[in-house]
Amino acid sequence: GAGVSQSPRYKVAKRGQDVALRCDPISGHVSLFWYQQALGQGPEFLTYFQNEAQLDKSGLPSDRFFAERPEGSVSTLKIQRTQQEDSAVYLCASSPRGSWGRRTVSYEQYFGPGTRLTVT
Amino acid sequence: DAKTTQPNSMESNEEEPVHLPCNHSTISGTDYIHWYRQLPSQGPEYVIHGLTSNVNNRMASLAIAEDRKSSTLILHRATLRDAAVYYCILRDDTGTASKLTFGTGTRLQVTL
Numbered sequence: 001g002a003g004v005s006q007s008p009r010y011k012v013a014k015r016g017q018d019v020a021l022r023c024d025p026i027s028g029h030v031s032l033f034w035y036q037q038a039l040g041q042g043p044e045f046l047t048y049f050q051n052e053a054q055l056d057k058s059g060l061p062s063d064r065f066f067a068e069r070p071e072g073s074v075s076t077l078k079i080q081r082t083q084q085e086d087s088a089v090y091l092c093a094s095s096p097r098g099s100w101g102r103r104t105v106s107y108e109q110y111f112g113p114g115t116r117l118t119v120t
Numbered sequence: 121d122a123k124t125t126q127p128n129s130m131e132s133n134e135e136e137p138v139h140l141p142c143n144h145s146t147i148s149g150t151d152y153i154h155w156y157r158q159l160p161s162q163g164p165e166y167v168i169h170g171l172t173s174n175v176n177n178r179m180a181s182l183a184i185a186e187d188r189k190s191s192t193l194i195l196h197r198a199t200l201r202d203a204a205v206y207y208c209i210l211r212d213d214t215g216t217a218s219k220l221t222f223g224t225g226t227r228l229q230v231t232l
Contacts, residue, residue: 042222111163
């Protein structure tokens, strides 16, 4: 199908390693979100892109976390010097519309299957 | 973001209706009520959303109280495939970022 895809699905990293997680949103979707989901918890917002612009990165837990979407389609979430507390499922979601001025047009978000990161 | 309160878990028999409650007493006038569900080992999936009036779609119905301080997601005939965590989320759709703020949701178990 033409849903949101994420790769890799599983990643094991040793503490201190850098990792890069990829998200392929649904073609044509303007908005892209990253969420982090710890075991037994609901997803928590990390960052939001509208096209290539990162409009909100308030949820990134530290400066070790960095996200980009240079051409307004594929996005990469990079975590530098991974720590055990970074172990979680990282979810990507896309949405067909974004914001114009002070008004947001509300559309549902389509989530990928997530990348499960385990830091040992 | 205004907070929602949901029961931690619920059980249902297959082919019976399920009513999943959500309290949101601090909801503001611009908050939409969204429901997502998350099946095991999958990302969340949109179910339904509404503002004031009751809403129906192929997956479920959403009943919204007149004062908007509570809502109920209704699955008309639960199946084993409906076993999931259901999240009730309020979202102010007039902001510049339409992020979703998840709680811990209600884990629905469906039995034969």
